[in-house]
Amino acid sequence: MFNLSELENDALVEIFNIGVGQAASSMSAIVNEPVRMSVPSISFMNRAAAGRLLGARDAEPERICGVSQRYVGAFDTDAILMFPEDKSLEIVRLMVGESVPLKELTEMEQEAMCEIGNIILNSCVGTLANIFQRELRGSLPQYHVGTSDEILTANGSPSDAVVLMLHIDFVLEKHQIHGYVAFILDISALHDLKEQINLYIARAMGQA
Amino acid sequence: MDTEAKRAAHRLSLLESVLCAVNVGAIVLDGERRIVVWNSWLERHSNLPWDQMLGREFFAIFPELRGQRVDAAIQQALYNNFPSLLSQTLNKAPFPLYPQPGAPESERLQQAVEVTPLAVAGAPRHCLIQITDVSIAVAREKLLREQAMVLRSQTFSDGLTGIANRRHFDVAIEKEQRRAKRGGLPLSLLMIDIDHFKAYNDHYGHQKGDQCLIQVAAALASMLKRPCDLMARYGGEEFAMILPDTDVEQAMLVGEQLRKRALELALPHERNLGELRQVTVSIGITTQSPDLPVEIDTLINAADRALYRAKRNGRNRIEFLLPG
Numbered sequence: 001m002f003n004l005s006e007l008e009n010d011a012l013v014e015i016f017n018i019g020v021g022q023a024a025s026s027m028s029a030i031v032n033e034p035v036r037m038s039v040p041s042i043s044f045m046n047r048a049a050a051g052r053l054l055g056a057r058d059a060e061p062e063r064i065c066g067v068s069q070r071y072v073g074a075f076d077t078d079a080i081l082m083f084p085e086d087k088s089l090e091i092v093r094l095m096v097g098e099s100v101p102l103k104e105l106t107e108m109e110q111e112a113m114c115e116i117g118n119i120i121l122n123s124c125v126g127t128l129a130n131i132f133q134r135e136l137r138g139s140l141p142q143y144h145v146g147t148s149d150e151i152l153t154a155n156g157s158p159s160d161a162v163v164l165m166l167h168i169d170f171v172l173e174k175h176q177i178h179g180y181v182a183f184i185l186d187i188s189a190l191h192d193l194k195e196q197i198n199l200y201i202a203r204a205m206g207q208a
Numbered sequence: 209m210d211t212e213a214k215r216a217a218h219r220l221s222l223l224e225s226v227l228c229a230v231n232v233g234a235i236v237l238d239g240e241r242r243i244v245v246w247n248s249w250l251e252r253h254s255n256l257p258w259d260q261m262l263g264r265e266f267f268a269i270f271p272e273l274r275g276q277r278v279d280a281a282i283q284q285a286l287y288n289n290f291p292s293l294l295s296q297t298l299n300k301a302p303f304p305l306y307p308q309p310g311a312p313e314s315e316r317l318q319q320a321v322e323v324t325p326l327a328v329a330g331a332p333r334h335c336l337i338q339i340t341d342v343s344i345a346v347a348r349e350k351l352l353r354e355q356a357m358v359l360r361s362q363t364f365s366d367g368l369t370g371i372a373n374r375r376h377f378d379v380a381i382e383k384e385q386r387r388a389k390r391g392g393l394p395l396s397l398l399m400i401d402i403d404h405f406k407a408y409n410d411h412y413g414h415q416k417g418d419q420c421l422i423q424v425a426a427a428l429a430s431m432l433k434r435p436c437d438l439m440a441r442y443g444g445e446e447f448a449m450i451l452p453d454t455d456v457e458q459a460m461l462v463g464e465q466l467r468k469r470a471l472e473l474a475l476p477h478e479r480n481l482g483e484l485r486q487v488t489v490s491i492g493i494t495t496q497s498p499d500l501p502v503e504i505d506t507l508i509n510a511a512d513r514a515l516y517r518a519k520r521n522g523r524n525r526i527e528f529l530l531p532g
């Protein structure tokens with residue numbers, strides 16, 4: 001499997017933490033309450049392993065709620081924010097302060113989930129792009145519900161694609177919710193990413 | 209004009225017609241955030257004609273949007289080339305757009321907004337703001353929620369007295385506490401207990417005891433005027449009352465009215481040890497101030513202690529304690 005050196009890994013974790021930090025402050029501004037987000041770790045895995053990571057251990061695969069956006073430019077990637085469906089219900093209702101939970105996200109709540117995904121993904125990718133001093137173009141977010149396998153393959157990524165998986169902690173009003181952001185990358189995008197990280201590290205070292 | 213230029217002019221006028229026919233609001237801003245497109249849909253819902261809007265600075269027209277989500281989304285589009293989605297659920301109605309602008313007391317259109325970057329040849333990036341009217345969907349979901357609430361209320365009411373049960377109270381106090389915190393509003397909580405109720409039960413029997421609970425609950429619940437106020441059976445002969453956006457003075461006033469209302473019932477109570485041989489209530493009151501929110505447990509505990517103090521000071525009275 002594709003691997004980063006410890007230094008590269010730390011640099012990327014740091015970059016993503018800056019990204020989700022900005023996303024958290026945008027969301028705090030919306031709900032007028034503290035929202036905290038962090039990325040404790042990242043890992044690379046193939047698409048099949050990524051599918052298993054999210055609730056596929058049980059006999060009945062867990063339903064996952066995903067928000068995806070495609071970014072192209074310095075490197076091309078499908079970025080997908082994923083939460084178990086019940087957690088996504090929890091997040092949206094905590095954000096909205098709604099007191100009558102229905103069994104599934106309503107149409108309007110799905111749109112709110114899309115906005116939350118849009119904020120998180122744009123912040124993560126935007127921080128990457130700024131730090132790499134490169135530009136990416138993004139699409140509007142799309143909402144998906146299904147097994148993690150269905151969501152990871154929704155955009156027709158090749159089976160040998162590599163997934164850069166971010167573990168995300170989301171804290172709002174005493175609730176801590178774990179989720180994931182998956183970046184689906186092909187081999188050339190991976191190498192572009194690695195190259196950009198090394199350029200960033202070289203610049204950081206040069207300035208130090 | 210040669211044919212190529214004619215075709216281009218034709219395409220342009222066609223595109224303008226389309227832009228004016230579509231059923232969404234479309235604003236295009238240039239790299240300096242000046243308005244370069246303002247379509248008919250917007251004219252219809254804002255009363256601002258396009259010829260007065262062109263070239264104007266966006267935030268000069270909508271100063272209240274500066275620093276808000278719309279501002280951040282425009283920034284994302286112009287500088288990072290990323291589109292943003294602003295859902296109605298999280299943003300309600302950011303733009304001052306109305307079904308019939310100028311009509312008195314009309315409510316804003318409920319809006320879903322998309323802000324997308326636009327590449328323009330030979331100029332810095334522009335962005336397109338699309339506004340969709342989602343009022344119908346919002347109304348439909350409100351209805352859905354109300355119906356779910358009706359169904360739920362059947363599992364949320366106390367079997368004996370018909371008022372809210374403890375489960376309902378637990379959900380409501382959490383909701384109201386968060387709303388108070390977010391909105392910077394006071395929140396009052398009253399704990400109400402029927403004096404010497406055990407003695408009443410022993411003397412008159414459980415059936416009479418149940419009747420007494422039903423009558424007191426109905427009388428006190430009928431005193432609540434606002435839909436957000438809630439009276440619940442907290443346990444045994446104890447009731448809890450949540451009064452959102454109610455400060456100390458108002459809460460004391462309500463507490464006193466409730467105490468008097470119980471007296472007016474004039475239910476005989478031979479074993480009430482006070483001067484009055486009738487059913488009375490003691491009430492503990494607490495209020496969370498807007499600038500000092502506390503934990504729910506702390507709030508309940510303060511009301512409980514105030515109730516205990518009312519009992520100790522002779523019953524048939526109200527007492528107030530600050531939370532914490």
